[in-house]
Amino acid sequence: MNLIxxxxxxxxxxxxxxxxxxxxxxxxxxxEVPCSVAFYHRVADTVANGWTMSTQQFREHIDYFQSRMTIVDLAEVQWRVREGHSVDQSMSITFDDGYADNMDYAIPLLIERDIPCTYFVTTQNVINxxxxxxDRDAGQPLQPNTVAQIREMSDAGIEIGCHTRRHIDFSNVHSIEHVRSEIIEAKDxxxxxxxxxxxxxxxxxxxxxxxxxxxxxxxxxxxxxxxxSAFGAYNHIGNDWFHIRRFHGxxxxxxxxxxxxxDTAKARTEPRVQYFLPPAKSFEQTQAMMPSMPVPHITTFGSFHA
Ligand SMILES: [Zn+2]
Structure with missing residues (x-):
């Protein structure tokens, strides 16, 4: 963006x-204060590109969040949305893909300040x-995290999340076995x-x-x-809590x-995403995953907002 x-x-x-x-x-x-969730990819002062930000910019973001908002984890975002109890501005920080450079500044900064973060990893790039x-297509072969780094982060309290096995675009996948592999095997x-x-x-x-x-x-x-998701949206209170909406950091x-x-103008123009979840089983599964969370109100269709 230019200066003007x-x-x-x-x-x-x-x-x-x-x-x-x-x-x-x-x-x-x-x-009913909407919950914000930001996504980042790579924090580094080398090889600038559309998914990299500098260490100084990242620190400014974190300083801003800490001075104005309550920084929470994704479970609290879901709790606020579900329970209708969001009395202040909140921010949850996430990273996608798994870039090795994040170990140099961003992750140590978050750990040092005891800030919750969910770090989504594409497994095969980390393993191989x-x-x-x-990055390969862009001619910038940047290094992914190693398995040891992911373990180190997890041991230090960073929540590790799943981002498929091969960074797949599901709009181009037509085999259900392929979809299962990219989700279930990646989780395993x-x-x-x-x-x-x-x-x-x-x-x-x-x-x-x-x-x-x-x-x-x-x-x-x-x-x-x-x-x-990552299309740029807020998490409105009382909305579908299974779908956590994020905007770009x-x-x-x-x-x-x-x-x-x-920005209410952005909120008004958010895309609608609808899906169906099988009832009953979903409730038990989700409860098993989050034993410490209050009982959720289950909806069978997702993502509604005004
Ligand atoms: Zn990604």
Whole structure:
């Protein structure tokens, strides 16, 4: 984004600040402050690209979140959405793919500050040490994390999540066995890797086109407590809690602030994603995955909002 656009958005954020604060105060009074979940990929000061941000930018984001919001894990996001009890602004931090460079700054910073984070891993790249398909295609063979690094993160309290075996685009997969392999086998591989259960799944690319009925059903059948999309949306209170909506941890600070202060225009234009989950079994499975969480209110269709 160029400087003029950034300055204009900054000015707009300033002008909107008091009306947005009023709106958020109103939502807080009824426990309906939408939950924010940001996704990141790679934090590094080398090889800049569309999915990399600098260490300084990342620190500014974390400083901003810590000064203005309550940083929570994904289980609390689901709890707030489900229970209708969200009285302040919250942020949950996630990473996708599994880049080795994140071990140099981002992950140590989060661990040092005791900040919860869910780190979604594409298993085969970590196991084989080969670059992700999108980096290979871009001619930038960046290094994925190693198995030892994923274990180290998990041992340090970072929650490890599943991001398929081969960073698959489900909109192009037409074999149910292939879908199962990318979800169920990936979960098994990851759980063996870290010696702990894996609770969350994030769809590669994460647009509505990738959130297929077949894949969501298998995510559910596999016993995941929820799945993440990445098309840019808030988690509205009382909405479908199995689908966790995320927005980009945008390196352009004013755009991040715009998201974090609740842009109702964005909320109004969020895409609708609908799916069906088999009833009954889903309730028991989810309960088994989250024994410490309160009893959820199950809906059989997902993702509704005004
Ligand atoms: Zn990804």
């Amino acid at each position: 656009k950034s300055a204009l958005l900054g000015a707009r954020n300033c002008l909107c600040a008091s009306s947005r604060q009023q709106r958020l105060a109103q939502l807080a009074s009824t426990g 040490g080969k670059p992700f398909p999108h 591989e990851l759980e063996q890797m870290i010696g702990r259960p894996v609770h969350y799944f994030a769809f590669p690319f994460g647009l509505p086109a990738q959130l297929t009925q077949a894949a969501i059903e298998i995510v559910h059948e596999a016993g995941f407590a929820g799945f993440c 945008d390196p352009e600070f004013e755009r991040l602030v715009n998201w974090c202060t609740y």
